[in-house]
Amino acid sequence: MIRFVNASKRYSSGFDALQNVNFHMVPGEMAFLTGHSGAGKSSLLKLIALLERSSRGQVIVNNQNLSKVPRRRIPYFRRNIGIIFQDHQLLFDRTVYDNVALPLIIAGFSHRDIGKRVRAALDKVGLLGKEKKYPITLSGGEQQRVGIARAVVNKPPLILADEPTGNLDPELSAEIMDLFQDFSHVGVTVLVATHDIALISKLSHRLLTLKDGKLINDSQPAA
Amino acid sequence: MKKQHDTQARPGFITLLRSYFIRHIQVFFYSLGQLSRAPISTLMTCMVIGIALALPAGLYTLLKNAQQLSGDWESTAQVSVFLKKKVRAEQALKLKKDIQRWPNVISVHYISREQALKEFQALSGFGDALKALESNPLPSVLIVKPKLSSSNNEQTTQQLLNKLRNLKQTDKAQLDMKWVRRLYAIMNIVERGVLMLGLLLALAVLLVVGNTIRLAIQNRRKEIVVMKLIGGTDAFIRRPFLYTGFWYGLFGGIISWLLVSFTMLSISNPIEKLTTLYQNQFELNHMSLLTTLTLLMLSIFLGLVGSWFAVGRHLRDIEPQ
Numbered sequence: 001m002i003r004f005v006n007a008s009k010r011y012s013s014g015f016d017a018l019q020n021v022n023f024h025m026v027p028g029e030m031a032f033l034t035g036h037s038g039a040g041k042s043s044l045l046k047l048i049a050l051l052e053r054s055s056r057g058q059v060i061v062n063n064q065n066l067s068k069v070p071r072r073r074i075p076y077f078r079r080n081i082g083i084i085f086q087d088h089q090l091l092f093d094r095t096v097y098d099n100v101a102l103p104l105i106i107a108g109f110s111h112r113d114i115g116k117r118v119r120a121a122l123d124k125v126g127l128l129g130k131e132k133k134y135p136i137t138l139s140g141g142e143q144q145r146v147g148i149a150r151a152v153v154n155k156p157p158l159i160l161a162d163e164p165t166g167n168l169d170p171e172l173s174a175e176i177m178d179l180f181q182d183f184s185h186v187g188v189t190v191l192v193a194t195h196d197i198a199l200i201s202k203l204s205h206r207l208l209t210l211k212d213g214k215l216i217n218d219s220q221p222a223a
Numbered sequence: 224m225k226k227q228h229d230t231q232a233r234p235g236f237i238t239l240l241r242s243y244f245i246r247h248i249q250v251f252f253y254s255l256g257q258l259s260r261a262p263i264s265t266l267m268t269c270m271v272i273g274i275a276l277a278l279p280a281g282l283y284t285l286l287k288n289a290q291q292l293s294g295d296w297e298s299t300a301q302v303s304v305f306l307k308k309k310v311r312a313e314q315a316l317k318l319k320k321d322i323q324r325w326p327n328v329i330s331v332h333y334i335s336r337e338q339a340l341k342e343f344q345a346l347s348g349f350g351d352a353l354k355a356l357e358s359n360p361l362p363s364v365l366i367v368k369p370k371l372s373s374s375n376n377e378q379t380t381q382q383l384l385n386k387l388r389n390l391k392q393t394d395k396a397q398l399d400m401k402w403v404r405r406l407y408a409i410m411n412i413v414e415r416g417v418l419m420l421g422l423l424l425a426l427a428v429l430l431v432v433g434n435t436i437r438l439a440i441q442n443r444r445k446e447i448v449v450m451k452l453i454g455g456t457d458a459f460i461r462r463p464f465l466y467t468g469f470w471y472g473l474f475g476g477i478i479s480w481l482l483v484s485f486t487m488l489s490i491s492n493p494i495e496k497l498t499t500l501y502q503n504q505f506e507l508n509h510m511s512l513l514t515t516l517t518l519l520m521l522s523i524f525l526g527l528v529g530s531w532f533a534v535g536r537h538l539r540d541i542e543p544q
Binding site for chain 2: 077090106107109110113
């Protein structure tokens with residue numbers, strides 16, 4: 001699903017965000033990406049979502065070599081990835097329903113389909129009945145779940161999460177992680193960037209550790 | 224299993240096409256709704272567009288009226304043929320009859336030397352001075368009215384003039400239309416001026432719409448970022464802004480039409496009074512349906528183009544970080 005081959009990212013300032021990163025994730029796999037701030041977690045996720053392009057090496061996502069995706073195809077490529085952000089990136093002038101429906105509207109689903117899928121996604125994250133509310137009236141944990149519903153409403157084969165539990169207390173964080181595990185059980189590849197060591201240690205998943213842009217550890221869970 | 228597959232499937236072509244049109248209609252009204260949420264600033268932008276367009280549109284309408292009015296004057300064109308002094312009255316009357324039979328002549332009026340003198344004495348104010356003269360210095364005159372067709376006036380009158388000039392009895396023939404010609408020349412200049420003014424103000428409208436849309440893009444920066452993150456194409460993100468430009472253009476056009484109509488209405492009475500004083504029947508023409516439609520189309524076009532430029536320039540700059 002995701003394959004990095006000697007991928008490097010150097011910014012125009014000369015800073016090497018990633019150096020010779022190699023790893024491979026199969027469909028349905030769930031992994032954590034850790035490291036200190038500035039270790040390159042965000043850069044790695046940006047390469048996968050085509051927010052940035054690698055300076056050297058290959059990044060292959062969903063059997064597509066990302067260096068060969070032209071700019072105008074990027075939106076279509078991104079529709080296959082559900083991205084979850086630490087700051088949710090919700091639109092506060094729209095209801096929960098409209099926020100979650102946005103990817104479907106963009107993809108051109110019919111009105112009836114949109115209603116079904118949005119309710120299914122909200123049901124999945126436990127927010128059914130809050131469709132008409134505005135995100136600002138929800139708690140931090142609920143807002144994050146709206147973000148997750150929006151990321152999965154399109155049923156993408158790949159979910160990327162950047163510090164999804166950054167602002168949440170341990171209990172809510174565990175709930176969010178449970179959701180991610182559920183998705184990976186139905187075949188979705190999930191990559192979660194986090195520095196919440198306590199949370200990672202409780203769950204047995206593959207762990208990718210970055211330090212100064214290099215992948216220093218790739219450990220499979222102890223079976 | 225089949226059902227599972229169905230829910231995973233991407234929308235089909237027909238669904239996509241239908242969604243596309245529905246989306247257009249939604250955005251059409253959504254962008255209108257967005258504008259109505261800030262009625263004051265929307266109205267101000269539309270007023271600026273309206274005033275900018277009303278100026279050339281109003282001048283154009285007035286110019287058309289002036290052209291029509293001077294077209295009426297052209298029908299008063301006449302050629303004065305001054306006959307040689309040795310031509311006697313009977314000869315002059317015979318010539319009058321001959322000329323009357325020419326194909327492009329409506330009428331010929333004969334003014335004898337005595338009549339001419341009387342008229343001149345009465346009208347010029349030199350009456351006493353003329354009495355001092357021993358003989359009548361004035362020639363007899365034939366006033367020839369040319370037949371005017373809607374096209375080619377100038378050429379036919381010129382031909383007639385030449386023909387009259389070449390008569391052996393003619394001393395001098397002149398067309399009493401020089402001032403109309405001059406008026407035409409002036410109006411040509413004014414027309415160019417209105418055109419230039421219109422072009423400049425159209426440019427101003429482009430800039431106004433472009434700037435307004437630029438601000439709208441900046442205000443909705445976050446929304447654009449989110450759209451890009453979840454796979455919105457440039458066309459999808461551009462669409463609401465283009466429709467906003469459309470609305471600005473439409474409302475601006477309507478305002479300019481209202482301004483011009485109101486102005487025409489308010490000056491039509493005084494103008495009619497003025498023309499009555501000149502013993503002229505003249506009714507001020509308001510904007511025709513065609514001109515109105517052209518104005519609206521042009522205004523909408525400017526709104527669209529202005530927002531297109533703004534969106535093209537600024538949308539690319541906004542990329543998710």
